[in-house]
Amino acid sequence: MKIICVGRNYAEHANELNNPLPEQPVIFMKPDSAVLLKKRPFYIPDWTDNVHYEMEVVIKINRIGKNIQRKFAYKYYEELTGGIDFTARDVQSKCKEKSWPWELAKAFDGSAAIGKMISKNNLPPIQELNFELKKNSETVQIGKTDEMLFTVDQIIEFVSQYFTLKIGDLIFTGTPAGVGKVNAGDVLQGFIETKEVFNISVK
Numbered sequence: 001m002k003i004i005c006v007g008r009n010y011a012e013h014a015n016e017l018n019n020p021l022p023e024q025p026v027i028f029m030k031p032d033s034a035v036l037l038k039k040r041p042f043y044i045p046d047w048t049d050n051v052h053y054e055m056e057v058v059i060k061i062n063r064i065g066k067n068i069q070r071k072f073a074y075k076y077y078e079e080l081t082g083g084i085d086f087t088a089r090d091v092q093s094k095c096k097e098k099s100w101p102w103e104l105a106k107a108f109d110g111s112a113a114i115g116k117m118i119s120k121n122n123l124p125p126i127q128e129l130n131f132e133l134k135k136n137s138e139t140v141q142i143g144k145t146d147e148m149l150f151t152v153d154q155i156i157e158f159v160s161q162y163f164t165l166k167i168g169d170l171i172f173t174g175t176p177a178g179v180g181k182v183n184a185g186d187v188l189q190g191f192i193e194t195k196e197v198f199n200i201s202v203k
């Protein structure tokens, strides 16, 4: 199983980190060891002083595919959820400065929190979803998938030119504005529409 992530897919988030808007999806990956196991807390690694939460809609691939056309992309996923792309922002800034890859900042153990899957049939259309992250019961991120720069189906079309998609692969579709630091003791709750999909304690 692999985790494919899209960076800078919401204009306001790209702006808040002073990144230019991309002309094509910005793609990186996390290994399967990055998955934060269900019901486990997120432990802040000791090599970073600034881990950020990034709430994202996560799509689960349910068919094998390569060179998938945009118009058929919807057939490759049936379930989705919310997740957190935990990012060591201090390490990422250093990587960006040196033009190094981002994996140390983005792909470490526990960096991919994945909520409970929901059938897309029980939700509004994929590009009309509302999602939300609460930190300690306070709303910190509000997202609407109609603000994605690249739609889910465009992302699938794009990435499947490079990587064969397999059953169980996950796609993190980018975070809206409002990212911020996590501290030990925080509780992060993610919602897709009104459904709570995860509840994670930070340690």
Ligand code: ZN
Binding pocket: 005, 006, 007, 054, 056, 085, 172, 174, 175
């Ligand atoms: Zn992200």
